[in-house]
Amino acid sequence: MCDLDGCGAHKEMPPIIIPDEQRRAFLKGLAALPLAAVLFDPVLARAQADTVEMIEIDMPGGAPVKGALALPDAENAPALLLVHEWWGLNDQIKSVAAEFAKLGFIAFAIDLFDAEPATTPDGAMALIKGLDADLATKKLVTAIDWLKKNPQGNGKVGTIGWCFGGGWSLNASLATPVDATVIYYGNVAKTADELKALKGPVLGNFGTEDQNIDAEMVAGFEAAMKEAGKAGELTVNWYTADHGFANPTSARYDAEDTALAWDRTLAFLKANLG
Template sequence: MCDLHGCGDDTKNLPLPPVAAADRRAFLAGLAALPLATVLAYPDLARAAAGTTTDITVPTPSGGTAMGALALPKGDGKAPAVLLIHEWWGLNDQIKAVAAELAELGYIALAVDLYGGKYGSTPQEAKALMQGLDPKAATEQLVTLVGWLKGHERSTGKVGTMGWCFGGGWSLNASLATKVDATVIYYGRVTKSAADLASLSSPVLGHFGTLDKSINPKMVGEFEAAMAEAGKTDLTVHWYTANHAFANPTGSRYDADDAALAWARTRTFLRKNLG
């Protein structure tokens, strides 16, 4: 769930992270790396990183399609995989850039496009896309792509899910619909009963902001209670003195320190559970 002010809504008062001209040129030429937050904050850098991904389309059992942007790690060895799920805006260069970063870290990374190529350029458009999504079709797409990643020729068979905001909720939904090995939720809707959580088989990592009025401490506390009731003990929840979408450098609620800490914790979690 997102509100009309979250998920990277406004950059007019947001200072951009500094980047030297020489470093920018080297990154754009593919000769150097930059911190993920820097790449995500600058449209040209995010676009360049996104350009290293490859669009894929996979048929679903019902006759539809599941779409995404794939990033592969260097070399030809086996690697674990991560399925990334976008915010309510739709699949954009920033999410593709995260996939590219995960590939640099040694993962097969696939950023799903649940809107089938559509993208919201305003909060109102994003809300309409989110509300128009067919949950059954979205679940089928995610299950299909998890299976595709497990069967990829370079996959170890281990797959995690990761999502932000709208995608955070769907990261959990995907993990309830099919077996995965790790679930990462960035301030996503987690309203689930113990019965809903019965099918969960993966450890869960959640990042939440204490200032978030929609994905708030009450909701997360009820989720923790439901997890305990369901006997799901492998849950780690981290709280940050931050608002919704605190990890999105393109938004006015971005918190650089908390975003960096959350990303470090996410990397550790993925390494522990996926390899």
């Protein structure tokens, strides 16, 4: 779960400056911009989010799974399931899905809440409190199965999530086999027995200043992975940063650590998904 400051909107952080000429070119589809710049600017995030397709995936015995799909140009592509922060399926996570598609991934950003995204911490907390964990797990399993069978894919699927979504990225991997799991400062309080279900490697990106997903929790996760016989499957990266450091609209955004974590994440995904 996100804490109120770490996943809150930016307060007095310096703005990311984008020259008007580059901004106009991006909006016309004539130029690219760094992902952080796109996510920081609501207009740019909306423009990139509009490039994804909202779809529904049939789920046996339940309502369809909703989410945003972004497809790469190439065939035989690896697939990635993205899990949003506590805000829900907003323009930010849709934009990240679009970015992954540009990099060659079939990217599906799931909507676990099946609701309008929250814009305030109180609204986000209400979404979390209303979440049915069993139903959310079924949605994740359904989406992963669909991605594995996608005709444009190579059959390999990874999961990735941030904050609230980081914990659910791990939950998804425990519920059904995947080829790679990425966790950005998500809840990793699991027992060894629970972790025995993992079938693929795990990458964790955590901040040393995080008072919520802290060193004690991560150390417990490492110990549980070792007890489960999975120590060799886990890579933990620490950054001198706080919770939410990879979100450009967070009060605790850290540009340097975000770039490093992104590079490490891409290398991990490409190595394990093809």
